[in-house]
Amino acid sequence: xxxxxxxxxxxxxxxxxxxxxxxxxxxxxxxxxxxxxxxxxxxxxxxxxxxxxxxxxxxxxxxxxxxxxxxxxxxxxxxxxxxxxxxxxxxxxxxxxxxxxxxxxxxxxxxxxxxxxxxxxxxxxxxxxxxxxxxxxxxxxxxxxxxxxxxxxxxxxxxxxxxxxxxxxxxxxxxxxxxxxxxxxxxxxxxxxxxxxxxxxxxxxxxxxxxxxxxxxxxxxxxxxxxxxxxxxxxxxxxxxxxxxxxxxxxxxxxxxxxxxxxxxxxxxxxxxxxxxxxxxxxxxxxxxxxxxxxxxxxxxxxxxxxxxxxx
Numbered sequence: 287x288x289x290x291x292x293x294x295x296x297x298x299x300x301x302x303x304x305x306x307x308x309x310x311x312x313x314x315x316x317x318x319x320x321x322x323x324x325x326x327x328x329x330x331x332x333x334x335x336x337x338x339x340x341x342x343x344x345x346x347x348x349x350x351x352x353x354x355x356x357x358x359x360x361x362x363x364x365x366x367x368x369x370x371x372x373x374x375x376x377x378x379x380x381x382x383x384x385x386x387x388x389x390x391x392x393x394x395x396x397x398x399x400x401x402x403x404x405x406x407x408x409x410x411x412x413x414x415x416x417x418x419x420x421x422x423x424x425x426x427x428x429x430x431x432x433x434x435x436x437x438x439x440x441x442x443x444x445x446x447x448x449x450x451x452x453x454x455x456x457x458x459x460x461x462x463x464x465x466x467x468x469x470x471x472x473x474x475x476x477x478x479x480x481x482x483x484x485x486x487x488x489x490x491x492x493x494x495x496x497x498x499x500x501x502x503x504x505x506x507x508x509x510x511x512x513x514x515x516x517x518x519x520x521x522x523x524x525x526x527x528x529x530x531x532x533x534x535x536x537x538x539x540x541x542x543x544x545x546x547x548x549x550x551x552x553x554x555x556x557x558x559x560x561x562x563x564x565x566x567x568x569x570x571x572x573x574x575x576x577x578x579x580x581x582x583x584x585x586x587x588x589x590x591x592x593x594x595x596x597x598x
Contacts, residue, residue: 298457300380301476305373305466306560317374323572324367330575331356337588340595344588347410347425352578354434355403359571362396365389366467366567373466386468387449393467394445397566398495402437404537405499409433411530412506416513444495451484465560467567471548496548500541507534532578540570 306316334356338344369389373379381389413424448470456479465472470488474481510530517523543565579585 298383298461300382300461301386301468302462303369303373303379303381303466303468304462304464305370305379313374317371320367320370320374320568323568324363324371327363327367327568327572328360330572331360333589333592334575334578334585337585337592340592341588344584347430348407348414349584350430351403351407351410351434354437355400355407356575358396358399358403359574361392362400363568363571365392365396370466381468386463386473387453390452390468390470390473391445391449393469393567394448395441398441398444399437400540400570401496401499402441403434404533404540405502406433406437407533408503408506408537411533412509415510415530444491447491448484448487451487455479455481455484465563467563469563471559496544503537503541532582535577536570536574539573540566543570 307313335353338349338353366389369381410425414421417424452470452473455474455477457476458478460476463472463476470484474484507530514523514527543562546562547559547566579589
């Protein structure tokens, strides 16, 4: 029985990624679109990182986390987009079994790191507004590095768990993935062995990992709103809210698309979910630099200094 199961598993040496469209006439326009988005993502996030690290006035916890968020966004999109681009121009849209599991592993690592960093940034904004007199003490370098270490290490454990559980499944019928990347839901739909353990793990550990950062962010914003309402002047209220508006926009786009995709039954996974996945993977990573720089005077000044330094 063990030998038979091993033979079934080894028979699937690769998967076929259907992508966003199967029509040949769509492939080149999609290639141009996603190549442009990828280049904009890389350029925008690199500029954010360089501006923060080259400007002493941006050496604060908020921009410390933002620089690592930008780095994670670059890694996040690089896990997904290059393979998409190759498949757009290829007749054989395949990915090896090992390559598929590797992509899924890093997809969840960087996705959850993004989530944890957004939670850390929400905590930072909460402390800055709710308790500004003790901000420097509370958000010390030591605590910032602890938050960063947790944000970067915990997602590896979460991703490793789900990747190992998926590697134990048997794929013996179809190897066609109804997606443009190796995500857990379409892969579970392909399995011809029991996915009971995977489903239970997703509904318990997976939900905790997804929901906890969101609850942390929600709690921070509720407390921020309470603190802002207590500010007597309208100017003070606007100034306090402006420091959070960019982060709130990023959180809305990121979590809105995530919960649309994952908070529904596995059987109802459709093309709309593939499109929604673009929201929290590629689109969110591309828009983050614009959202954080266009409404932020400090970032505008930092980017301006960086550009002037490059010209000189």
